[in-house]
Amino acid sequence: MADMDDLDILSNAELRAKMVSQGLPNIPVTDSSRKVLVKRLRASLSGVAPGSPSSAAASPKKSSNRRDTMQPASSSVAPVTAPKARRTLAVATPTKEPKEIERPNRMAEEKIKQPASLVPIQTRRKSNTNTAPPSLEHREVAKKPETIVEESQPPKRNIQHEKTLEVNSLIVLESDDEEDEEMLKAAAKAEQEFQRSQKTKLSTTTTKTHEYISSSQAVEPPRPRQYEPVVPSRAPIAAPAPVQSRAPAPAPVTSPSAIGTGGSSSYDYLNTQSGRYSSYTSSSAQGYGSAKTNPSSVTTSYRHSPAAHLYPNQLSDDNEDEEEVSQYESTFARNLARLRAEKIGDRSSPYTRRTVAGTASSNVGYEPRARRSLRPEGTSVSVAFFNWINSLDQKYGLKSKLFVLVVILILIGVYNLFY
């Protein structure tokens, strides 16, 4: 107990020396930390058993444990929170302009801090752009070297993307209204969001915010692949097989394309004033418009407008998507109904003729695919006829009725014969 008094009297420096000599961590003794440290020192002095081993052994152990549990926990959290982040973004996009005005001070602060390290930068940027876009030129300058270095996996898409970015930024300088600039900032923000997400996909960081992104990113890669099959099924000459297979689960398949068009229309809004996204909107809008008239142009335009457009859009819009999905579904349903009707009965409908013509002249890349998938189902007339009979039978119980009818006819015939 004499020790206690001694410790309380000791100066900070002496206390620290004593702690080091006791094998305790070399922690600076300040007025605020003194009390705790004295306690610790006292424990280690009085009996080695209760204080020091438990603390010395436990603290590193616990910290390592905690760190171990951190990563699984964060990864498990990621899928849950991913949609949430998206939602907040969607909310944030319409209210960009006022926030932009509010935020610049903060943006400036954070920009200064950015060079600290890579990981924090990205996460911080993400949190920024959820609410407001910063001044663009700085960011682009800061970012471009990074993207060039890092992006090796999806190079084609990003290069395209950056090119368009540069070109558009030139346009920005020419068409120079204050409103326009704000709109452009908003638009470029979406672009950068996309770039950032691409980047974070590549960087192997373990922080939570990154994993949100990467989890949402992980969903995206299949899009381009899914995208192509959607087109034939969407076109009026769609094969029955893809349509039917898609019918049970229309939402996931149609959503990417729906998102694409929905997003482009959201860009339309920006475009009306800025003219910046003319390339995007024109291409995708044309594709969409011509989708109704000419199926072949659908495929080309959709294939050329890559997922690069879609990623930012997908983050920006939710409401329009649903409408689009419903539209898609309705076309699906229409096509499906038409196909079924055609298969069963009237071969003379213009629609049938068109499919025949399509098979005769191999026009576009996707049409053979449609034909091929069409063939196994409707190869021969007899098969179709039997299918039709079967379906009718299932629906109305034709067989029994026909049987009764035939028996009656035979009876009548026999009656007529004998009398």
Added chain:
Amino acid sequence: MSGTTQKYRNFVAEPMGEKSVTELAGIGETLGGRLTEAGFDKAYTVLGQYLVLKKDEEIFKEWMKEVCHASSKQASDCYNCLNDWCEEFL
């Protein structure tokens, strides 16, 4: 770690700037008041203490209990909050 609170996520999501000490996870009005009385009115002062204690979990929690009579849970919430913030931004 079985899930995180909204407060924790809010704090770890961005630089703490001039946030008050009550923005820290595990620190409410009561503990915030005590900490403010002890001179720790901003989150960064607590961060400073955390750093002075060399990020030592044990000692920091002990300090928390000492300075504002935090419970073990409150102390460990605060520690996790600061520790993860540091992993992100320091």
